[in-house]
Amino acid sequence: MEIATELTEENILRLLNTRAGIEILTELVAIDPFSLSPSGRVDYLSALEKQSGWLQALMQSAIVAVAGNEPSKAESMWSGVDDSEREEIAAALRLSSGTAQNRIDIARTLVNYLPNTCAALANGEISAAHASVIARESAVVIGKGLSAAAIEEIELKAISHAEFHTPVQVANKVRGTIARLSPEIFEAASEHARDCRKVTMYSEPDGMATIVALLPAADAQTVMLAIDALARHESEINGGDVSISPLDDERTLDMKRADALTSLAATFLANNVDSYKPHRRPVTVNLTIDLPTLLGLSENPGILAGYGAIPATVARELAADGKWKRFITDPVSGELLNLGRETYEPPQALIDFLTARDRTCRFPGCRQPARVGDIDHAKSWDTGGETSISNLGVLCRRHHRMKTHGGWELKSRGDGSCTWTSPTGKIYQVPARPINDAA
Numbered sequence: 001m002e003i004a005t006e007l008t009e010e011n012i013l014r015l016l017n018t019r020a021g022i023e024i025l026t027e028l029v030a031i032d033p034f035s036l037s038p039s040g041r042v043d044y045l046s047a048l049e050k051q052s053g054w055l056q057a058l059m060q061s062a063i064v065a066v067a068g069n070e071p072s073k074a075e076s077m078w079s080g081v082d083d084s085e086r087e088e089i090a091a092a093l094r095l096s097s098g099t100a101q102n103r104i105d106i107a108r109t110l111v112n113y114l115p116n117t118c119a120a121l122a123n124g125e126i127s128a129a130h131a132s133v134i135a136r137e138s139a140v141v142i143g144k145g146l147s148a149a150a151i152e153e154i155e156l157k158a159i160s161h162a163e164f165h166t167p168v169q170v171a172n173k174v175r176g177t178i179a180r181l182s183p184e185i186f187e188a189a190s191e192h193a194r195d196c197r198k199v200t201m202y203s204e205p206d207g208m209a210t211i212v213a214l215l216p217a218a219d220a221q222t223v224m225l226a227i228d229a230l231a232r233h234e235s236e237i238n239g240g241d242v243s244i245s246p247l248d249d250e251r252t253l254d255m256k257r258a259d260a261l262t263s264l265a266a267t268f269l270a271n272n273v274d275s276y277k278p279h280r281r282p283v284t285v286n287l288t289i290d291l292p293t294l295l296g297l298s299e300n301p302g303i304l305a306g307y308g309a310i311p312a313t314v315a316r317e318l319a320a321d322g323k324w325k326r327f328i329t330d331p332v333s334g335e336l337l338n339l340g341r342e343t344y345e346p347p348q349a350l351i352d353f354l355t356a357r358d359r360t361c362r363f364p365g366c367r368q369p370a371r372v373g374d375i376d377h378a379k380s381w382d383t384g385g386e387t388s389i390s391n392l393g394v395l396c397r398r399h400h401r402m403k404t405h406g407g408w409e410l411k412s413r414g415d416g417s418c419t420w421t422s423p424t425g426k427i428y429q430v431p432a433r434p435i436n437d438a439a
Helices: 002-016 022-029 039-066 083-093 097-113 113-122 128-143 148-162 168-181 183-194 217-231 254-270 311-321 346-359 397-405
Strands: 200-206 208-214 302-304 308-309 327-329 336-338 374-377 392-395 407-413 416-420 428-429
Touching: 002 022, 002 039, 022 039, 039 083, 039 097, 039 113, 039 128, 083 397, 097 113, 097 128, 113 128, 113 148, 128 148, 128 168, 128 183, 148 168, 168 183, 208 374, 217 254, 302 311, 346 392, 374 397, 392 397
Parallel strands: none
Antiparallel strands: 200 208, 302 308, 327 336, 374 392, 407 416, 416 428
16 A cells, blocks of 8 residues: 555656646546645645646636737727626626736736746746736736837746745746836836725625725825824724723724724714715615514624625624614515615615615626615616616616626516626526625
C-alpha cells in the first residue's frame, strides 16, 4: 500500500510539473486526495490550481467572444457602453452587472493586449487572481497609449514576480514598474482613478455587512480621522450623555469606530428626513418580521431590506421603536398578496405594495434596492398595458432603460415573478420572492 501511495505521489509531482491541459486534468480527477500524505495533498492542490489557470484562460476567450473585442457603442442617449453584452453575461453566469463588466474588461485586456500573461495563465504558471491584477493595473496605461515594448516589460516583470508573491504584491509590482517606465502616464492614471471612487455594501454572515469605500488616499485619511475622533469622544457622540462610565464600556477601539460611523449616518438622516423621499417615502431601514416573532412567541428570523436574514432578537430590537405596516401573505408560499390601505391613498399604496413585493430590481441578479428604483409597466401604457399589480414592477434606472430601449423583453406576473428575453433570444426566469426571504 505504501508503494502504491508513493507511486501516486510521484505521479502527482509529474502532473504538477507538466503543462496544463485536458489530459492532465483527467488524470488528476481520478486521484483521491484523501489517500495521499500531507505533502502529497499540497502538491495535488497546487496541481489543481494550475489546471484552474488553464480553464480560466479559456474563459477569457469565451467572454470576449460574447462581449466582443472592443466595447460596444451606445445606440442612443438611453443606452450605455456594453449594456446588452454585460447583462447577457450577468444573466447567463448569475453575476451582478458590476461583476460581469469587470470580467469583460479584464478579459478584453488579457486577450487583446497581454499575450504573455494569457500564455502564463494557460500554462498554469500564474493564477487567475494574478492575471486579473496584472490586467487591471495595466488597463489604464494601455488606454493611454503606452508602447508595446513597455507593456511587455510590465508583463514579464509581473509574471516573474508572481512565482513567489501574492496577487496584491504583484499589483504593487506593476504599479511600481509603470511609475518608473512612464511617470507622466502614472500620474494621469492616478487622476483617472479618482473618478472611480465609490461606496459599496456587501452582505456578511451572522447579521453583519461590510461597507467598502474606494476613495483617494487623502479623502480616506479625512474620513478615518473623523471617525477616530468621534470614537474617542463618546460624550460628543451621545449628545453629552456621560451616564456610562468609560470603565463600563468594554468596546474595543475598532467597535467604537464602527459605532461612530453609524452615528454619523443616523444623525444625518434624522436631520434631513424631509429632504429626500424616493417614492414619496422618507429614507428608512425596512424590516420584515412575523407577528408571533414580534410578540416573542416564535424565533423566526427577520428580513432586513437590502441585506437578508437577521436574528429574531435583533429584529425585535429594531422593531421596538419603528412604525409598523401590515402585510398579508399567502400562508403556504409566503408571497405578498395584499397591503393594508388604512393609512394611504390607493396610488401610494400601490407603490408601497410593489416596493415591498419586489424589494430589489427585478432584473436577474440585480441588487439595487426597490426604494430607489423606477415603477415600470412591463407592457407599456402606450401599447395597452394596465396600471396593475400584475403589470407593474420595480426596475433600477439602467435596467429600465435597457428594457425600454435596449431590446430586452419582460413578461410580468402578479406574484412578482417575471421572464426576461435577451436580444440574443436567451430566456431568464426570475421567481417570485416570498416576503420572509432575502431578495
